[in-house]
Amino acid sequence: MIIPFFNGLMSPMRAPMTWIIIFINLFILVLTQINMSDIQNRLEDLAENEELSQIQGRIFASYILDNSNRYPSSYQKIAEEALSNSDHEKTGLLGALALRDSFFYSDSNAFLTTDKTVSGTDSVEKAWWKEKSKEVLLIRHAHAGYALGITEESRSPLQWLTYQFVHSDEMHFFANMIVFLIFGAALESVIGALGLLMVFVISGLGAALVYLVIDDVSAIPLIGASGAVSGVVALFCVLFWNHGLRNFYFLFVPARGYMGFVYVPGWLVLLLWIIADLAGFLSTPGELGGVAHSAHLGGELCGLIMAFGFMIYFKWNKKSWREKTEMNTQSRMLGATLKIESI
Amino acid sequence: MVVRDQTTENDLSLVRTEELDARLASPLHRFAAFVIDYYIIVWPIILLAVSPLVRSMKLSMMVGDDYESNVALITTWIVGWFLILFYQAVCLSFWGATPGMKIMKLEIVNLWNHNTRPTLVGAFSRAFFLSMGFIFFGIPFLGIFAYPRRRAFHDRALNTVVLTTRSRYAVKAPGLTEMLVTRTVTWMFVGSLLIGFISTLLYEAKKGDLKNKVSLSERLGREDAACAGLNEAYENWPQENGEIASRLSVAMALFAAEQIERECLEKEARNPFLDEKDVALSYLAKSFIHADNQELSDLYLEQVCHDADSKSEDCVLAEVIEAMSNEDYAVIDQKFSELSPHGRVYSKVWALRQYLREERYEEASDYLDGLPDDLTLGHFSVPSRVKVLWGLKKPEAARQAARTAYDTLPAKDKTDLSGWMCFEEMSQSCEQTTQKSCQIFGRATEQDDRMGRDLLPALTMFKMAECSENKTEGYQKLLQGLLHSEVKNLVQATAENDYAGLRKMLLRSKPYEEIENEVADEAALVLAETTKDDTDMSLIQEVWSEKSYGLRWEQIGLKLFSFWQSKKDWLQAVKVGEKLAPSLREDEFLQEYAVTLYKAGMKKEAVELVADIESMTLKSETERQPASQDDYEELLKLIEEKEK
Numbered sequence: 001m002i003i004p005f006f007n008g009l010m011s012p013m014r015a016p017m018t019w020i021i022i023f024i025n026l027f028i029l030v031l032t033q034i035n036m037s038d039i040q041n042r043l044e045d046l047a048e049n050e051e052l053s054q055i056q057g058r059i060f061a062s063y064i065l066d067n068s069n070r071y072p073s074s075y076q077k078i079a080e081e082a083l084s085n086s087d088h089e090k091t092g093l094l095g096a097l098a099l100r101d102s103f104f105y106s107d108s109n110a111f112l113t114t115d116k117t118v119s120g121t122d123s124v125e126k127a128w129w130k131e132k133s134k135e136v137l138l139i140r141h142a143h144a145g146y147a148l149g150i151t152e153e154s155r156s157p158l159q160w161l162t163y164q165f166v167h168s169d170e171m172h173f174f175a176n177m178i179v180f181l182i183f184g185a186a187l188e189s190v191i192g193a194l195g196l197l198m199v200f201v202i203s204g205l206g207a208a209l210v211y212l213v214i215d216d217v218s219a220i221p222l223i224g225a226s227g228a229v230s231g232v233v234a235l236f237c238v239l240f241w242n243h244g245l246r247n248f249y250f251l252f253v254p255a256r257g258y259m260g261f262v263y264v265p266g267w268l269v270l271l272l273w274i275i276a277d278l279a280g281f282l283s284t285p286g287e288l289g290g291v292a293h294s295a296h297l298g299g300e301l302c303g304l305i306m307a308f309g310f311m312i313y314f315k316w317n318k319k320s321w322r323e324k325t326e327m328n329t330q331s332r333m334l335g336a337t338l339k340i341e342s343i
Numbered sequence: 344m345v346v347r348d349q350t351t352e353n354d355l356s357l358v359r360t361e362e363l364d365a366r367l368a369s370p371l372h373r374f375a376a377f378v379i380d381y382y383i384i385v386w387p388i389i390l391l392a393v394s395p396l397v398r399s400m401k402l403s404m405m406v407g408d409d410y411e412s413n414v415a416l417i418t419t420w421i422v423g424w425f426l427i428l429f430y431q432a433v434c435l436s437f438w439g440a441t442p443g444m445k446i447m448k449l450e451i452v453n454l455w456n457h458n459t460r461p462t463l464v465g466a467f468s469r470a471f472f473l474s475m476g477f478i479f480f481g482i483p484f485l486g487i488f489a490y491p492r493r494r495a496f497h498d499r500a501l502n503t504v505v506l507t508t509r510s511r512y513a514v515k516a517p518g519l520t521e522m523l524v525t526r527t528v529t530w531m532f533v534g535s536l537l538i539g540f541i542s543t544l545l546y547e548a549k550k551g552d553l554k555n556k557v558s559l560s561e562r563l564g565r566e567d568a569a570c571a572g573l574n575e576a577y578e579n580w581p582q583e584n585g586e587i588a589s590r591l592s593v594a595m596a597l598f599a600a601e602q603i604e605r606e607c608l609e610k611e612a613r614n615p616f617l618d619e620k621d622v623a624l625s626y627l628a629k630s631f632i633h634a635d636n637q638e639l640s641d642l643y644l645e646q647v648c649h650d651a652d653s654k655s656e657d658c659v660l661a662e663v664i665e666a667m668s669n670e671d672y673a674v675i676d677q678k679f680s681e682l683s684p685h686g687r688v689y690s691k692v693w694a695l696r697q698y699l700r701e702e703r704y705e706e707a708s709d710y711l712d713g714l715p716d717d718l719t720l721g722h723f724s725v726p727s728r729v730k731v732l733w734g735l736k737k738p739e740a741a742r743q744a745a746r747t748a749y750d751t752l753p754a755k756d757k758t759d760l761s762g763w764m765c766f767e768e769m770s771q772s773c774e775q776t777t778q779k780s781c782q783i784f785g786r787a788t789e790q791d792d793r794m795g796r797d798l799l800p801a802l803t804m805f806k807m808a809e810c811s812e813n814k815t816e817g818y819q820k821l822l823q824g825l826l827h828s829e830v831k832n833l834v835q836a837t838a839e840n841d842y843a844g845l846r847k848m849l850l851r852s853k854p855y856e857e858i859e860n861e862v863a864d865e866a867a868l869v870l871a872e873t874t875k876d877d878t879d880m881s882l883i884q885e886v887w888s889e890k891s892y893g894l895r896w897e898q899i900g901l902k903l904f905s906f907w908q909s910k911k912d913w914l915q916a917v918k919v920g921e922k923l924a925p926s927l928r929e930d931e932f933l934q935e936y937a938v939t940l941y942k943a944g945m946k947k948e949a950v951e952l953v954a955d956i957e958s959m960t961l962k963s964e965t966e967r968q969p970a971s972q973d974d975y976e977e978l979l980k981l982i983e984e985k986e987k
Contacts, residue, residue, distance in 0.1 A: 051636045074406050081407075086613070090407060124626065124642050249378075258371060268383070275387040282394035285402050 002262065004269075005248040006186045015185035017193035021200060022177050025225060028165045029173050032144040043139050052132050053095030055125045057082060060098035061091065062118045063108060070103060083119045100218040102152030105133060149221025150208055164204035166223040176225045180232065187236045191310065196232070199306055203231020203299040210298025215286060222292055227299035230277070234303025237270035239310065245269060274300055363454075363492055366506040369514045370487050372447045373505060379443030380430070389426050393419045424474060431470030436463040448509050454492075454502045465501050472497035480536065482529060489525040491516050570607045573597060579719045583687045590614070591621050595628055595689035596715075599696065600723035605632055623651035627661055637668060656682060656690045663693075684709040692720075695727055702893035704734025722752055726760045733767055734894065746779055758787040758794075766803040770898065773810035781807070793825050801830035802861060808834070829862045837869050842879065845870045852886050864895040871902040880906050884915075888922065897927055908935070913943035930956065934975040941978055950982055 012019035046052060061079035064071045071079075075097075082090040098104050118126065140146040146154070148162040167173040188196040207227020237245075244263025277300065281293035400415035434441040439460035440450045451469075453459045461469060476483040476496060483496030492504050493516065507513050517525070577593045594611040597603045612628035623646075630643035647661035659681050666674035675697070682694050691710045698707035708731045714724045725748040732741035745764050749757055764780035775781070784803060788794050795801045804826070808817030818838035822831065829848075836844035845866045852863030867883045874880075884903050890896050900923040907916035920936040927933075933956050940949035 049636070051633055051639055074402055078406055086610070093405065122625075122629075124629070124646050125639075128639050128642055272383065272387055275391050279387070279390035279394045282391070283397035283401070285398055285405070 001250045002247045002264075003249075004182045004245065005261070006182065006246055007189075009181060010185035010189070015188045017196045018181060018184040018188050021184070021197070021225075022181060025165050025167065025173060025177060028144075028148075029167050029170070032166065033169075036144050039139055039143050043136070043143065046132065046136055046139070047096070047099060049132075050092070052129070053092045054088065055095075055121060055129045056098050056133075057091035057093070057095035058121045059108065059118050059126070059129060060094045060101070060104055062121075063104055064094075067103070067107075099136070100220050102219045105137065105219060106153060108133065145221050145223050149223040150212070151219055151221045153219070154221075155208075155212070160205055160208050161201065163208065163221070163223050164201070164225050164228050167225070168223060172224055176229050180225065180229045183229070183233045183236050187232055187239075190236075190239060195310075199232055199235055199303070200225075200228045202306065203235075203302040204228035206231065206302030207292075207295040207299035210301065211292050211295040215292065215294040218286070222295060224292075227292070227295035230273070230296040230299030231303035231306070233273060234270055234300040235307040235310070236303075237266035237273070238304060238307030240266035241270075242267065270300075363504060363506070364516055366508075366510055366513050367493050367516060368449045368505040368507045369512055370493065372449060372507065372512060373487065376441065376443035376447040376449055379446055380441045381427075381443075384442055385427060385430050388430075389423045392426060393422050396422065427474055428467060428470045431473065432463060432467040435461050435466035435469065444505075447507075448512070449505055449507055451503050451505055454494075454504050461501060461503060465503075469497050469501040469503060472500045480532075482532060482536075485525055485529050488517055489522050489529060493517060570603070570610070573603055573607060573611075576602075576715075576719050579715070580688075581715050581719075584685075588688070589618055589621050589624075591617065591624055591628060592687055592689060595624065596687075596692050596720065598628075598631065599689050599692035600720050602720070602723065608632060623647050623655070623657045626650065627657050630661065630664060641665065641668070654681075656686045660690055660693060663697075680706075685713065688715060688720075692723065699727060699730055699734075702734060702896070704731050707731050708735060722756045725752065726756060726763070729760060730763065733764070738771075742778065742780075749779070749783060757783065759799075761787070762800045762803045766799065766806055767894065769803075769806040769810050770894070776807065776810050795821070795824055795826040795830070798827050798830065798861060801827040802865060805830055805834055805837075805865065809837075814838075829859075833862055833865055833869075836866070840873060842870065842874055846879070846882060849883065849886055852889070861895075864893075864899065867899050868895070868902070871899065871906070875906075877910070884919065891922065892926055897923065900927070901932070904932075904935075904939075908939060911942075913939055917943045917945065924952075938974045938978050941981075949978065953979065953982055 010018070061082045064075050064079040065083075068076055078090050078094055081087050082094055121129075144166060145168060148159060148166045150159050150163045167176065184196060184200070187199070191199070204225070204227050207230065208222060211222055211227070242265055244265055247262050247264055248259070249262045250259045274297070277293045277296040280291060281297060284290060284293060396415050396419045400412050400419065403409075403412035403415060431441065435451055438445070439452070444450065451460060453461070472483075486495035486499065487493045490499065493514070494504055498504060573590070573594055576597055577588075577590055580588050580593050582588065583592065591611045591614070594603060594608050598605070598608045608628055609632045612625045612632060617625055626643045626646045630640045630647070633639040633643065644661040644665050648658040651657045659678055663675055663678040663682075666672075666678060679694050679697055682690050684691065684694075691714060695707050695710040695714075698704070698710065707727070711724070711728060711731055714720060714727075716724070725744070729741050729745045729748060732744055741764070745760060748760060752760065761780040761783035765776075765778070765784045768775035768778050768780060784800075785807070788800070788804060795804050804821055808814060808821050811817040815838065818834050821834050822838070826834065832844065833848060835841070836848065848866035849863050849870060851859050852867075853859045863886065867886065870879055871883055880903060883899065887896065887899050887903065900919055904916055904919045904923065907913070907919060916939045917936075920932075920939055924933065924936055933952065937949050937952040937956065940946075940952060
């Protein structure tokens with residue numbers, strides 16, 4: 001187990017902007033969790049409704065076959081099997097996928113009013129599904145994740161900013177904020193509070209841009225600070241690319257020598273970070289979703305670009321940021337990759 | 344290849360041990376090198392290399408393509424394994440150490456010649472044995488603590504030893520205690536793994552065997568056989584209203600008779616080639632299919648009457664179901680009475696089930712006639728016929744029908760029917776426990792001790808305990824076994840003479856709720872039997888007055904009637920008798936009721952009733968003698984004198 005532990009956890013006095021950003025995220029999390037629990041429960045109830053899932057799956061299957069140019073062959077194969085074999089499992093899967101689909105919900109009412117025959121679905125089911133789909137849209141409208149996050153059909157300029165401060169739950173929040181606290185605070189001591197804010201926001205914007213360009217955008221909103229945090233990490237690692245960054249290690253044996261500090265150069269940290277996201281992006285089909293690895297990659301790309309900007313800026317101003325930092329690093333690990341200090 | 348560690352005392356002449364012993368690598372440093380190699384370097388590379396395969400595997404799993412997902416999974420493992428072998432082989436053969444080892448200042452040398460590093464083939468083989476260590480849960484790595492020169496299995500296999508280049512970090516060879524402890528732990532671990540492995544194999548073999556049996560019976564019982572049963576029934580189905588019945592109509596009847604599963608009905612209701620005249624019926628069927636989703640089910644019910652005539656059977660049944668979900672019992676009764684006993688089979692089956700549930704046997708008998716034969720309707724008609732005969736107070740005919748049924752019914756139906764009959768027999772008298780039904784049910788409970796989990800078998804078991812010679816022992820035995828929770832409370836309250844508990848159960852009575860109703864009836868009977876308190880009897884009467892039919896209802900009524908008579912509270916007895924008389928048309932009771940009327944000062948009503956009794960011929964099959972025959976004779980004389 002290896003945890004970055006540059007200067008420990010820096011206080012709000014030493015890293016004010018880091019803590020302000022964390023508190024803004026926390027405030028929004030508390031606010032959304034208080035107001036959203038009922039809405040979230042209703043949304044989950046609808047998503048778990050077996051009848052709705054089956055009927056929606058059949059309608060979605062017909063919709064896919066009717067718009068085959070828009071869907072990959074895997075979708076078409078499932079749709080054909082769901083309709084021709086009355087396969088409950090596949091119909092249920094399509095019902096769940098329909099909730100993620102950007103086109104289906106906006107198009108489906110028009111699709112159904114064209115008196116389209118949906119195999120295995122009668123007028124009562126169609127009418128009931130229409131009511132339920134309206135309910136889903138209404139709930140989404142009132143849901144913070146959808147109102148503040150970025151989706152295919154909803155991406156106003158404000159949402160590009162707000163999505164970075166919304167988290168789905170406590171775990172999502174803590175995972176992002178712990179990394180941000182470690183890297184953000186360390187970076188703030190180098191580039192200052194405004195610099196950190198700028199990096200955070202620009203990385204977030206870049207993350208959303210890459211996500212919208214290269215990923216299979218779904219109706220499920222993009223939310224969370226992870227894209228922005230990836231930018232902060234990337235920038236930090238580039239600035240300290242050949243310095244040993246202090247990490248705490250623990251080899252699962254509570255004895256002397258099995259724990260201590262390992263100094264890892266920034267380039268290696270960044271490389272591992274990018275590989276993890278790239279592997280995640282390449283291994284996750286868009287239709288299954290989950291973590292938006294493409295947004296992480298976007299954030300990292302932004303961080304890299306900004307890092308070069310900072311390096312040029314410091315060079316022109318003949319300043320050295322490394323000397324003025326409070327960072328606990330092993331300076332200039334040229335030639336060495338890792339250095340270990342056991343305790 | 345040398346698998347055994349040969350650097351024992353015999354080899355000392357061949358190996359310059361002093362140099363080796365002074366530079367043995369620390370296990371901690373080796374572990375750190377391992378972490379660097381596999382978690383920091385190899386693992387990310389593997390992740391990246393196999394990511395398209397993982398994507399393909401996830402997609403195949405989503406589509407449900409087991410073949411493709413298995414191919415992707417195996418390929419992922421092979422690629423990962425190959426990368427580990429490649430990494431080790433290249434690094435060791437070219438540099439004598441992996442990057443992790445280099446960082447930790449470790450190197451690998453040949454045991455016999457310290458200046459040579461492994462060849463490419465040797466390094467590849469060492470990597471192969473190292474990877475085997477992962478497969479065997481890391482046990483081979485424990486060799487570091489158990490062999491001289493700290494050589495794990497892969498080192499011993501290829502005659503290598505891991506040394507440190509910094510002698511100050513070198514560690515000593517393991518001592519005797521360390522070696523002994525490690526070897527003991529290793530063999531204990533291996534032993535546990537073997538035991539676990541063999542046990543798992545045996546368990547899986549047994550489970551697989553069971554699974555095969557279950558899956559076969561499940562397949563036959565649930566889908567194929569049930570839907571095949573539909574095909575068979577359809578071929579033999581009688582005409583309905585002079586027309587050939589549709590498959591959907593047959594499926595509805597079989598579903599109502601609990602002979603096919605919901606999935607089977609759903610297939611028929613979703614048939615795209617459905618006849619136009621069956622559209623309303625398909626909506627009705629779908630309301631049953633979506634019974635768990637009231638909103639959707641109600642929409643279908645609305646659609647039934649929208650597409651069909653309001654007087655049609657489908658529409659009436661739809662209204663009945665709607666009334667049931669709204670617990671509007673008056674409407675349920677009224678609508679069922681609108682269903683014709685000569686209609687389609689599925690409506691007959693629903694009506695019959697409803698009237699049997701409500702213990703309204705006369706109405707039930709109207710719907711029983713004209714049902715398809717027992718085989719076609721899958722053993723639904725026979726038990727229903729037995730119940731109707733019993734309810735119409737034809738016990739001998741019912742017993743005869745039951746005896747015949749026991750020879751043909753499947754085991755489960757046979758147990759259900761015998762349990763029902765035994766319960767009814769014992770409700771009449773404990774002497775009836777010798778009847779065939781009770782013998783069959785008794786045998787079934789001995790074979791399956793979980794039977795008491797269901798309400799009706801549990802109540803029958805309670806009755807059996809009540810009729811046994813040693814009641815206390817019977818109740819205790821029941822309480823120790825698996826028993827329906829409500830019945831358990833009843834048994835406990837009865838065993839402990841807990842009147843408060845019995846009163847509580849009595850007050851929970853709901854005429855249309857099976858569980859509460861049955862348990863409350865039994866609680867009322869126990870209370871009426873054990874307590875002679877006026878307040879308790881008034882309470883029983885209050886609850887009893889809310890209903891007006893049923894075998895248990897009649898029994899409770901008779902107990903109340905006798906109680907008030909014995910107390911000479913003629914007015915209360917008249918109240919009970921007045922409610923009982925329309926349904927209990929038995930000479931003995933009516934005579935006693937006439938006497939009670941007379942004693943309560945209601946002479947005119949008594950005279951009318953006597954005239955009624957004398958004018959009609961009642962056929963009573965019970966052998967019970969009236970308790971006050973003399974009183975009735977006296978009353979007749981009085982009336983005669985008065986008439987003169």
